[in-house]
Amino acid sequence: xxxxxxxxxxxxxxxxxxxxxxQCISLQGDEEGFLYPKVNVDDCxxxxxxxxxxxxxxPYEKRIPLHTFAAINNDEEIRMQSSSGxxxxxxxxxxxxxxxxxxxxxxxxxxxxxxxxxxxxxxxAAFRGSKYVQARIEDTYKQCEKFLKEERKVLYSGxxxxxSGLKHFLRKEYDNLLTVDFVCHGVPSPKAWRKxxxxxxxxxxxQQISMRAKxxxxxxxxxxxxxxxxxxxxxxxxxxxxxxxxxxxxSDLILRPSCHSCVAKExxxxxxxxxxxxxxxxxxxxxxxxxxxxxxxxxxxxxxxAFFKNLNLRYSKTSYEDVVKYxxxxxxxxxxxxxxxxxxxxxxxxxSFSKLVSKHTFPRGLQAIKYVIKIILKKIVGGGKINAxxxxxxxxxQEINSIYFREKRNSWKNYEVIIELKIxxxx
Numbered sequence: 001x002x003x004x005x006x007x008x009x010x011x012x013x014x015x016x017x018x019x020x021x022x023q024c025i026s027l028q029g030d031e032e033g034f035l036y037p038k039v040n041v042d043d044c045x046x047x048x049x050x051x052x053x054x055x056x057x058x059p060y061e062k063r064i065p066l067h068t069f070a071a072i073n074n075d076e077e078i079r080m081q082s083s084s085g086x087x088x089x090x091x092x093x094x095x096x097x098x099x100x101x102x103x104x105x106x107x108x109x110x111x112x113x114x115x116x117x118x119x120x121x122x123x124x125a126a127f128r129g130s131k132y133v134q135a136r137i138e139d140t141y142k143q144c145e146k147f148l149k150e151e152r153k154v155l156y157s158g159x160x161x162x163x164s165g166l167k168h169f170l171r172k173e174y175d176n177l178l179t180v181d182f183v184c185h186g187v188p189s190p191k192a193w194r195k196x197x198x199x200x201x202x203x204x205x206x207q208q209i210s211m212r213a214k215x216x217x218x219x220x221x222x223x224x225x226x227x228x229x230x231x232x233x234x235x236x237x238x239x240x241x242x243x244x245x246x247x248x249x250x251s252d253l254i255l256r257p258s259c260h261s262c263v264a265k266e267x268x269x270x271x272x273x274x275x276x277x278x279x280x281x282x283x284x285x286x287x288x289x290x291x292x293x294x295x296x297x298x299x300x301x302x303x304x305x306a307f308f309k310n311l312n313l314r315y316s317k318t319s320y321e322d323v324v325k326y327x328x329x330x331x332x333x334x335x336x337x338x339x340x341x342x343x344x345x346x347x348x349x350x351x352s353f354s355k356l357v358s359k360h361t362f363p364r365g366l367q368a369i370k371y372v373i374k375i376i377l378k379k380i381v382g383g384g385k386i387n388a389x390x391x392x393x394x395x396x397x398q399e400i401n402s403i404y405f406r407e408k409r410n411s412w413k414n415y416e417v418i419i420e421l422k423i424x425x426x427x
Contacts, residue, residue, distance in 0.1 A: 001039045002050040007257040009056050010036050011264075012134060012187075013165025016050035018141045025050060032344055033191020034134065034256050053171065055164035055263060062266035064320055065298035067305055070278050070288045071315040072295065083130040083405075084277045084412075085295030090311040091180060091273070092124050092155055100153030100176075102127070103144060105135045111197060111400055112190060115140045115158060117147075127157070130405045132249050134187035134256060137162060141169045148174045159184045160264035163271045178304070181269050183276035183296075183327050186259030186334045188249045195353045196245040200419070201400060244354035251361045252337045262333045267300060273308075274298040277412075280326025285316055293412045296323050337361075 002025065004010045016037050017025045024043035027035040037050070051057055073079045073086030082089060092102045096119065103117045104127030113135040118124060135158070144166065147154045156166055157180040166179065248254045267274060278296040282289040298320070299305055309315070324330055337343070339360040350356040401420040 001041070001044050001046060001048075002037050002054065003039070004036050007034075007036070008261045009258070011056060011161035011165070011258040011262075012036070012137075012256060013055060013161055014137045015053040015055065015141060015165040015169040018137075018139055019049050019053045019169050021045070021047060021049065029191070031348070032254075033189045033194070035136075053165075053168040055161060055168050056258070058168065059263040060164060060167070060268045060270040062268045063300060065267060065274070065300055066302055067299040067308075068318050068320045068323055069297045069299070069308070069315045070281055070285055070294055070318050071297050071308075071313050072288065072293075074312050074314060076292075078128075079293060081125070082128050082293065084275070084293045085313075086128075086293070087275050087295040087297055087311075087313060088157065088180065089124055089128060090313055091178070091308075092127070092157075093121055094307070094311065095153050095155040095178065096121055096124075098153050100155060101144075101147050103140055103154070103156040103158070105131050105158070107131070107403060111403055112136070112194070114138060115162070117143060132188055132246070132405055133190055133193045135159075135162075136190075137165075141166050144177075145170060148177055151176060154178070155180065157181070159187060160269035160271065160274075161258070161262065164264050164269040167270045178273070179269075179271045180273045180275060181264075181271040182274065183330045184259075184262075184264075185250075185329045186252065186255035186262075188245075189254045189256070192248060192254040192347075192353070193245065195347075197400065199353050244357040247361055248343075248357045252334045253340055253343050253357065253360060255334055255336070257336075260333050260336045265333060266331050267298065272299075272301040272304055274300070274330075276327060276330070278323070278327075280322065283326070284318060284322045288314070288316055291412050296327065298323070 002016045007030070012035050014027065014035075014037070017027060022043050022045055024040040025037045026040070028038045029035055039050070071085055071087050073082070073090055075086065075089075078089050079086035088104075092104070095102055101117050101119055102124065103115060104124075105113050106116050106126035108114050113131045113133040115135050115137050116126075117140065118127070137158075140156075144154055144156050148170075153176045154174075155178045156163070158166070160181045161184075163179045163181040170177075252260075274297075276296050278284075278288070278294040281294045281296075288294050296318070297308065297315070299308060337360070343356065343360045346356060403419050
């Protein structure tokens with residue numbers, strides 16, 4: 001039976017939970033907020049299915065894609081709503097046009113991330129854009145299998161380990177299944193995300209939030225606070241380097257332990273298509289770089305080359321080597337942060353998530369000197385943060401009205417988030 005001794009040996013795909021014939025495996029959260037399977041030994045019949053469907057115990061072979069493309073959705077509106085070049089939406093729309101079902105990640109009512117499905121094009125909007133939190137898979141593997149057995153076309157999208165988990169769960173190939181994963185840096189802790197949002201909505205004076213936007217150029221570094229008195233809402237944009245949650249994510253403080261020894265790197269998830277930002281496109285193919293987002297598309301299934309080329313997009317063939325050169329997460333796992341263990345030791349007792357992140361990510365030694373010089377230069381050149389006096393004098397209560405990870409109006413290269421807070425009462 002499944003018995004997780006080393007947490008690096010569980011990616012949280014839940015294939016074991018959903019495949020268990022006795023339903024005697026449950027998920028339990030640990031001190032970092034990640035879910036792990038726990039077997040009720042009294043009900044277990046020791047059939048071994050939980051181990052047979054585990055993608056960590058039985059990883060797929062590493063692969064080199066059959067075809068590699070740079071691609072851009074011709075629909076500019078959809079492209080701007082997407083993290084990169086908007087290719088996922090084109091693939092998903094085609095599946096729905098054929099009467100199919102599309103699985104993807106969305107926010108739930110509490111702004112946590114879950115995997116869900118839609119049968120309509122309107123439902124795809126919730127799946128667009130990056131969401132830097134480990135998603136709850138729920139029973140979507142079972143739902144996917146049900147649709148497949150009904151002979152409906154299914155597109156299932158997720159992280160490489162989630163796709164690998166699905167393929168192991170199904171234990172057979174389906175001609176009506178299309179799987180799409182993406183180049184993954186790692187999945188952050190839902191517990192860290194909850195704490196961050198809790199602090200955000202409880203502060204008397206609202207602080208900044210960030211992740212990525214594109215309207216002033218991919219390379220621009222921006223900070224913006226808007227207050228709309230008529231709508232009683234505050235919107236915040238700032239750089240990921242100023243945002244505590246994104247800083248923790250990008251510095252590998254809050255990733256799942258398995259992300260530091262990922263078994264699904266080098267296209268070994270067994271997906272049909274892999275998509276991602278085409279970092280380095282400005283060097284590889286400047287004609288496909290306009291600072292609005294370009295996708296890299298790796299095709300692993302020969303049957304899908306014609307399918308891809310018939311979509312409403314601009315595309316150009318490129319080399320896998322160029323993709324790897326600028327997208328190292330495709331082949332290498334993230335290294336754990338030097339102070340990761342200490343960070344989580346102090347997590348429960350901290351009064352401020354933001355301060356704890358700053359404490360363990362603040363530059364040291366030569367990095368600190370470079371950081372100070374950079375700050376001084378920025379002040380000499382000009383700019384700076386908006387004055388807090390321009391905000392309402394006091395905010396008694398706030399709720400999150402919307403969240404957009406990597407909203408692109410400020411630039412494709414800026415990892416930013418826009419979060420709108422609805423003011424419930426204001427003096």
